[in-house]
Amino acid sequence: MLLAAEPDDAHEEGENQQLLITTKGGPGLEGLVVGSYCHDVLIRGGRVVGETLGGAAAFVSNVLDAASPQDAALNGTAPFVVVAKVGHDFVYASAPAPARHPPLLCASPTTSFHAQFSETAASAHAPDRELRRVRACDPIYPADLPDRRFAYGLAVGVAGEVLPETLERMIRLCRAVLVDAQALIRAFDGDGAVGHVALDDTPYARLLPRVAFVKASSEEAPYVGVETTRQRCCVIVTEGRDGCRLYWDGGEARVAPFPAVQVDPTGAGDSFLAGFATGLLWGLSATDAALLGNFFGAAAVSQVGVPTFHPKMLQAVKEILEEKTTKRYSPCINGTSFTFEKSNLHNELHAALQEAAMLMSEQQQADKANGNGGDICSP
Ligand SMILES: Nc1ncnc2c1ncn2[C@@H]1O[C@H](COP(=O)(O)OP(=O)(O)O)[C@@H](O)[C@H]1O
Numbered sequence: 015m016l017l018a019a020e021p022d023d024a025h026e027e028g029e030n031q032q033l034l035i036t037t038k039g040g041p042g043l044e045g046l047v048v049g050s051y052c053h054d055v056l057i058r059g060g061r062v063v064g065e066t067l068g069g070a071a072a073f074v075s076n077v078l079d080a081a082s083p084q085d086a087a088l089n090g091t092a093p094f095v096v097v098a099k100v101g102h103d104f105v106y107a108s109a110p111a112p113a114r115h116p117p118l119l120c121a122s123p124t125t126s127f128h129a130q131f132s133e134t135a136a137s138a139h140a141p142d143r144e145l146r147r148v149r150a151c152d153p154i155y156p157a158d159l160p161d162r163r164f165a166y167g168l169a170v171g172v173a174g175e176v177l178p179e180t181l182e183r184m185i186r187l188c189r190a191v192l193v194d195a196q197a198l199i200r201a202f203d204g205d206g207a208v209g210h211v212a213l214d215d216t217p218y219a220r221l222l223p224r225v226a227f228v229k230a231s232s233e234e235a236p237y238v239g240v241e242t243t244r245q246r247c248c249v250i251v252t253e254g255r256d257g258c259r260l261y262w263d264g265g266e267a268r269v270a271p272f273p274a275v276q277v278d279p280t281g282a283g284d285s286f287l288a289g290f291a292t293g294l295l296w297g298l299s300a301t302d303a304a305l306l307g308n309f310f311g312a313a314a315v316s317q318v319g320v321p322t323f324h325p326k327m328l329q330a331v332k333e334i335l336e337e338k339t340t341k342r343y344s345p346c347i348n349g350t351s352f353t354f355e356k357s358n359l360h361n362e363l364h365a366a367l368q369e370a371a372m373l374m375s376e377q378q379q380a381d382k383a384n385g386n387g388g389d390i391c392s393p
C-alpha cells in the first residue's frame with residue numbers, strides 16, 4: 015500500500031521530498047504528537063479511587079520517550095514535539111511527560127474526565143468504564159502546530175480537541191499520520207457522557223485516504239467501519255487482553271497479547287498506539303510493530319495512571335530491538351510504502367518480548383509487596 019499521507023500540491027511535494035532526503039535512515043525522524051493532557055478522576059462504586067494525569071498525549075509521550083529510537087544529537091532523547099493544551103488549573107505540570115513536553119496554557123480549564131468503573135470484573139471486550147467529560151479545554155487549531163515538517167504525526171485527541179482542519183494540517187506537515195479513532199468519533203451529550211458517531215458521518219472521513227493507520231478499540235470499531243476504512247488506510251482494532259488485529263486492503267493479521275495483571279485499564283489504547291509507532295520507527299513491519307503495541311498496552315494496564323517503566327525492563331526491550339531490527343530506523347515511516355505482513359522474526363520477537371514482560375510482572379509484585387501498587391479494578 016502506498017503511503018497515504020502524500021502531499022496534495024506541488025509546493026507541499028517539494029517540501030516533503032526535502033524531508034525524505036534530510037531524515038533518511040536515522041536521526042532527525044522528528045514526530046508530532048497532537049492531543050491535550052487532562053485530569054482523570056477514577057471512580058468505583060461512587061467512590062473516588064484515583065486522581066491521575068491523563069490524556070492520550072501523556073501516555074503516548076511516556077512510551078515514545080522510553081522506547082523510540084533516540085537521537086545522539088539530542089542527548090539521547092527521542093525527537094518529538096507535543097502540542098497539548100491545558101488551563102491554569104493543570105496540576106501535573108511537573109509530572110515527567112508534561113515537564114519534558116510542556117503544554118500550551120489557555121484561559122479555559124484543563125480537560126477533565128470522570129471514569130466510572132464497573133463493580134464487576136470486565137470481560138475482554140465489554141466496556142469496563144463509562145467516561146464523562148466534565149471540563150473541556152480549548153481545541154487545538156492548525157495555527158497551534160509548528161510550521162515545519164515532521165517524519166510522523168500522532169493525532170491523539172480525547173475530547174474532540176483535534177479539529178478536522180488540525181488533522182488536515184498534520185497530514186500536510188507529516189509524512190505518515192497515525193490516528194486514534196477516539197480523536198475522531200467521540201460525541202458528548204449534555205452531561206458530557208462519551209458516546210460515538212459513525213466515522214463516515216464526520217468531516218474526518220474524507221481525510222482517511224491520506225492517513226496511514228487508524229487505531230480503534232473493539233468498542234469503537236463498529237463506528238469506524240472496518241471493512242470500508244481498510245480500503246483507505248490500515249485499521250488496527252485493539253481487543254483488550256486478547257491483543258489486536260490489523261486489517262489492510264488485501265490482508266489481515268492477529269497479534270498475540272502479553273500477560274498482565276490489570277489494575278487500571280486507562281491509557282492502554284494510547285500506550286498501544288505509541289508502542290506501535292515505536293515499532294515502525296525501529297523499522298518493523300506493521301504486524302511486527304503491533305507486538306510492541308501489545309507490549310506497552312499490557313504495561314499500561316499493570317499500573318494506575320501513566321506507568322513508570324522499570325529501567326531493567328526498558329533496557330531489555332531496547333536490546334531486543336537493537337538485535338532483532340534492521341537498525342535502519344523507520345524505513346517504513348520514512349519511505350513511500352509500508353510493509354504490513356508478519357516478518358519471519360515475528361515469533362522470535364514475541365518470545366523475546368515475553369521475557370521482558372516477565373520483568374514487568376516482577377516489578378508489579380515488588381510494588382505490591384512494598385504497598386506501592388494501586389489497583390482500581392478489584393473491589
Ligand atoms: N488485561 C490486559 N492484558 C494484557 N494486555 C492488555 C490488557 N488490556 C489491554 N491490553 C493491551 O492494550 C491494548 C489496548 O487495550 P484496549 O482495552 O483494547 O484499548 P482501550 O484502552 O482503547 O479500550 C490491547 O490491544 C492489548 O495489547
Ligand SMILES: O=P([O-])([O-])O[C@@H]1[C@@H](O)[C@H](O)[C@@H](O)[C@H](O)[C@@H]1O
Pocket residue numbers: 052053054067068069070071073127145172196279280281282283284285
Ligand atoms: O484508556 P485509553 O482509551 O487509552 O485513553 C484514555 C482516554 O480514553 C480518556 O478519555 C482519558 O481521560 C484517559 O486519560 C486516556 O487517555
